[in-house]
Amino acid sequence: MNKEEIEHIRADFPILSEKVYNKDLIYFDNAATTQKPRCVVEKIEYAYFHLNANIHRGVHYLSLKATEAHEAARLTAAEFLHAEKKEEIIFTRGTTESINLVAFSFGEAFCHPGDEVIVSAMEHHSNIVPWQMLCERKGMKLRVIPVNENGELDMVAYSSLLNEKTRIVSVAHVSNVLGTINPVKEIIRIAHEKNIPVLIDGAQAVPHLSVDVRELDADFYVFSGHKIYGPTGIGILYGKEKWLNAIPPYQGGGEMISTVTFEKTTYNELPFKFEAGTPDYVGSTALAEALRYINNIGLDNIAAYENELLHYAEQQLMEIENMHIIGTAKNKCSVLSFLVDGIHPYDIGMLLDKLGIAVRTGHHCAQPIMDMFGIPGTVRASFAFYNTKEEIVRFTEALKKVVNMLK
């Protein structure tokens, strides 16, 4: 994408022209959450002003419109992930809830004492803790795929972890700390040889790469709306129909039932079985708008441009003495974690903030991988397609200044 196109895109994101401490904002915390284009926010307003009514129940016009919008959003999400059927798309509150849903419901149906779950050492806490809770509930064991010093999964170790006790594998498509793009297709293929299903945490992947759940043959694929330029509080669980039919509901309530008597309740069919209570039809509608926005720009264009930004930033940062980039996998997304010898990440983050630059510091909700690298945390700059090389130059200059103050 050329400069003109980027300028055009930046104009869609009003927040990018904010000033912080009287300085132009540079937003490099996109892996935490992304900013919202005008069309997404307008869609939220439109939904509340023009199609607000409770869905699936009402006989009236507005209810029908709201229902249509919610179901159209489901279709958009299904197409976005290249799912076979829209019934395989469940709206949740986000990645965390999606994983909790699978950990609970899959666990109820298929897990027993002594069974094992496999995750990797680079997982976000939200792809660790739900499985730990399952293990505690069922008397199971959590097994962990190790990561090498470049931040890549040890695939040989992975294969040897799979055994007849393994019930499910759950790994990130892209690491939120290291930026590593994991070979998920291979991970799934190896697990499937032993008939073991795989959940892919796509939170950090979908904003950057085109995902085809059928090509990957993923059993479950999850992501959050807010990380892909959509609203907060809405997310997606994709599940193969056979799995979603085979596992019990997660939460009970309205919408997910077929008939209710005090003696027995029968559950609704997919996808409603997993959407208890009034769904976030405004969120789903706005998320669909975000997905269309992304599709219009094109994920291949986005990936190419963000890669350019990543390489440019890596080059720039290497000019700084005692700089260490954490996560040097061959296959990476636009996440740049780093440390400068002798300087605490918190200090760097605080001073950059005062220069108008938003980065994340700390363990990024992935303490195990920090322990593995033997570091307390990192500074993380994560780029989106609305970021520019000029911003990276300003960031590098600011970083040099900050490092000088702190060393």
Added chain:
Amino acid sequence: MTINELQDEIIEQFSQFDDWMDKYALLIDMGNSLEPLENEYKTPQNLIEGCQSRVWLDAQMKDGKIYFRGDSDAVLVKGIVYLLIHVLSGHTPDEILNADLYCIDKIGLREHLSPTRSNGLLSMLKQMKMYALAFKSKQE
């Protein structure tokens, strides 16, 4: 000097700067001038675990006054540790318990003490008051 006189002095020091970077440079200087805490005092009991940076705090009672020493692995946090110790150390438990730490707010560093920053500083301040309370009840 009283706690409030010490606070006013610090406010005065920071007020000569308008630019954030100058204020932070002063805070870094303060952090670097903090008397180092020997490793033997960096014990798990003295550790106040924050989400991002670690803070250690040691307290001793001498002649009715409490003397604090502290440290942190982040230098900006160390600067605030310096401020808190500079203001509160060498005072009686009652003075510390009744102290209103307005200087942090006045010099614009309140965000470091906000619970969301999770850098251990808020816990440190609480811990200083807890020490004062503990020493006070020991005295009585």
